[in-house]
Amino acid sequence: MAIATVLSVDVAILAEQATRRPSAESAQGAERTELVAAADDRRISQEVAPLGRRLDPQFMIVSRDRAAVPDELLEKVRRIEGVAAVERVDGARAELAGKEVGIFGVDPSTFRNLTPKPTAGHDGLWRNIAAGDVAVSFVLGSDGGVELNSRVPVSGGSRANQVRVGAYATMGIGDIDAVVSKATARRLGMVEDNVLLVALDPKSAKSTKATGRIKKAVGRLVPKKTGTLRTLDPSFDFKSSGGSGSSLSALEIRTAINAGMTKLGMPYVWGGESDAEGGYDCSGLLQWAFRQAGIRLPRVAEDQARTGPVVPFEQARTGDLLIWANDPTAPGRISHIALYLGGDEMLVAPRTGDVIKIQKVYFRGFRGAVRIDRRAAVRMAG
Template sequence: MAAFTAFGSAPAWADPVVEDRPPVSEQVGPGSPSGSDPRGGPDAAASPEVADPDGLRHTSYVAPFREARSIEYFVVAQETLPAEAVDAVRGIGGVEHVLTVDAARVLVEEQATSVLGVDPSAFRNHAPEPSAESDDIWQGVAEGRIALSKDVGTERGLEVGGDVTVTGGRGDVPLEVWTHATSGIAGIDALVSRETAAELGMPEGNALVVSAPGTDLWELYDDLGEVLGEDVSVQLVADAPEAPGDGDAVPPTVIERVIAHAESQLGVPYVWGGTTPGVGFDCSGLLQWAFREAGVDIPRVTHDQWNAGERVGFEDMERGDLIFWRSDPTAPDYISHVALYLGDGMMLEAPRTGLDVRVTPVRTAGYAGTVRVHT
């Protein structure tokens, strides 16, 4: 579910990732969220497995997990962010912590993948709880392995313990897949250490993880824009209970066109990152395409689609609403799947690798909520 567009001239694989998203005011609608998922329901919050903990050398120091820190916004620029700009973000009212990271699109086994270069000691405090508390995960990243999201690892068959070729601006780098552990930031598919990021030729310090729990997200968005300027892209990571403006629900006549387009792809294979009619779609790619064909723009990735309209109760679902699930055991709070409600307890979805676009009864396991898309 790639959420970023690379900028710059070839070779583009180590250019910074910059979101292709609507304004934040259009990402979140009013309202708030209200129970077999083929993508797998969440297990107990056990730490994700790693390849070979006995093989860790412990040559790189990794600080222990200290405290859970939220992520309200992720911001990314094309070039290294000036120190004065980072300091200005730290000075915004309500901001409690700012973490500098490296962000780029690289190739993993010849497929474009959004990667962060992180300091494991610091980033682990922002990671979802099952991963944050695992010393082995972050020690492995510090020692030069790659952590793939559960979605990328499972859907692309990149197994824990296997080797992958990562191609950056400085050529090919072989890396061991250390774990499948979702970062908690929509569209980020992999984590490496900042040392490995430098080896790959990724830009240094061009992105920030901003923790500001309890702040007004819309005021914070405006403050970030004022401090960083229009060339820096801002991604909402936290759920917001309401938007500054409501807009109107997509009318039924348009919804019927959306559904007709989606139904035209029945039988088309699920493809990770897929956006091509007749060839392959992933869950959010299918719905973005169907809405766009009907003249309605919605965001690309599942988390952003969760924030694309009015949250409605399960019993109030109407034809054309988006249904969401939290089904990633490595990140239990993460929105990980979406489908289109057809009415009468049925829905249309692109489920997972090995299954085609299909119509199926609505599932309640892992159900997160329902969104009515607004324009």
Template sequence: MFDRRTRVSGLIREARQDLAYRPRVKYGHRAIHIMRRAVPVISVLVVTVLAADLMILVQLSGRSSEAVALRRSVVAQPTGPAQPVRRAQDGLVETRPTQAAAPPPVAPLTAIRRPHLFIVANKPLSPAVVAKITKTRGVRSVERADAAEVTLDGKRVQTLGVNPSTFRAYTPKPTAGSDRLWRNVSAGEVAVSFVLGNDGGMPLGKTFTTARRTLRVGAYATMGMGSIDAVVSKPTARALGIPENNALVVSAPQVDSGALRSTLLRILPRGGQIAVINPVLKSPEAPGQAVNPGRTVWPADAFLAAPQIKTVLTAAVSKLGRPYVWGAEGPDSFDCSGLVQWAYAQAGITVPRVTHQQFVSGPQIPFDQAQPGDLLFWRNDPTNPGYVSHVAIYWGDGKMLHAPRTGDVVKIVPVSTRNFAGVVRISPGVAAQVR
């Protein structure tokens, strides 16, 4: 500003000197008279030019200041560590993005579609196959996705690549309704299940490198789809090498899921698999007995025999002190549902791999009727309060045997009633139906 004032003052002083300068040349009376009449006109012209010059200088300096301020505001925007966001109803759900730029837009949630089947193949599903599945009687809607097991932070994780704008409708309501969660996914971050994040040691905001790409845990979000524990956007899935469009989520609320599964298996190419996401199972019937899904009295042979229960408990207690490792199925390390599956397998009983499927592998019974070998369940997931996320084996006398979380070991402890979901007595016939 000082330089500009000096420049303007100099111009005005020079103009005054020019106006005051009188060359020593002899003129006639007529010439002198004309020059005297021209002086006022010349003065006005010079003042006008100087004023215009001054206005131009001010305008230019103002624009220059605006440009500098804009550049500084962009450069100065903070990109510090992620700050977790807590929601009163759903607990700790997502973090604020670290990027200064806004993430790509995500369409608002307009409807919730309950998923019933999850289809996965070892190669992309052709448009013809997808069209045939879509037109199958009872199928209301389908959502394409990319699926593969990916190493995330040293753990083998079943991961989906999705379109955040459309896939969100197939997730549990708390997950589907979080705009920030899906914006984070759209921006290239990964959403992991609460179990993987909390028990598996992947806290919100953590960054790690996989497939030469740096990922950040941007949200805890239970998808409610079997063993799916991580979700990324489709562009991120491409970068991770996940096959494109090799999976489908199917919503079919008006048909029997088991019958529909059998129908769709005949449509899929060889190697395709279908899991029932929200299974509705019938209790096993005695030979020659009519089907009665509402029956509350189960036959004695629907459950484990005493020797089988003893084998389960002996196998489980032999693993005391072994470390919890998320996704581990034994024999040297376990997660909670992996320990249950392994222990029952020693007695020749097949149970599903994941906790919420084990929860529907037999009838629920009151806690005061629990017997050793029954399974105890908890709902600890704040992102989906209705989701069953932890399991233990009832040991008797108010104690349980379980694999707690990362950093802990298999142990026997008193039963905790906080967030308790219920007791299930495993029925081999029912457990074998759960997929």
């Protein structure tokens, strides 16, 4: 069936519309209910301040040259009208259990206020981090195979340590898949206070004009020679997601599918995006496949989901991207993606321990089909 779908994709793109909805199957990781490891009795219980006012960070300033964000800059940003909170954290690229991840070193008592609601509200999670554990994103644990309560090597700076995995918790900031306390970050040799997170007052954040004004004000305070300013968008708006009507051609879709099919049987590898890494993860596979057709996609599933309008499965066409939100620690966040082949089948890199394969579409956590828009893909890929 899948081979026929590939060969007839020109016709399928124009004429196919799903007529039946397959029965639901369990999504990767959806069956996991244990998210926080029990406190380690061998360690002194760490007290953490209760949850305060929870906010979503809109901007991230990263200092260059391994330097801390200056106090002066922090205070200037704090005084901008509409800014509700600023938080300095330690940021680095780290190797955790053999996987490259983004990692933050944080003050659990204050940083928790800038995380998704389920994560922010779990006292035990933040006590574990304060006691020396690492919290990894739900997808890194579920799909990446990093086991809760295991001890894993973490190298985020000049030194490496064995650290217990104390929780699965997505922090709502793309590319950040691990969080430790600042004390643990010091033991790892991470640069101190080189990242500044900026959260707006919700009333200001709702106004595009106000958000743009604040972004310009923040940007003026961050010369390119001293740091970079990144806009954060932790939420996914299904209503506003879309494109300009510049659809991919049948040839481009056919080329991407044919390319993806050449990877059947290769292992799922967290962070994998090339044969050189021994395999691919879900978004890495799609990025590579569409690149063979001359289409640039962003790297992660959440950004790939923003490359076109979202439609119900009943309207899905061959070549659409299928998206899921399986993460209970960050509800609504897109955490998995696959390529629709038609006939209720998809090409997917599932999770650690599995291989790239064709399987039936399942619907637990399913959020729709994305029809790639050429201009939106270019914009998201940067």
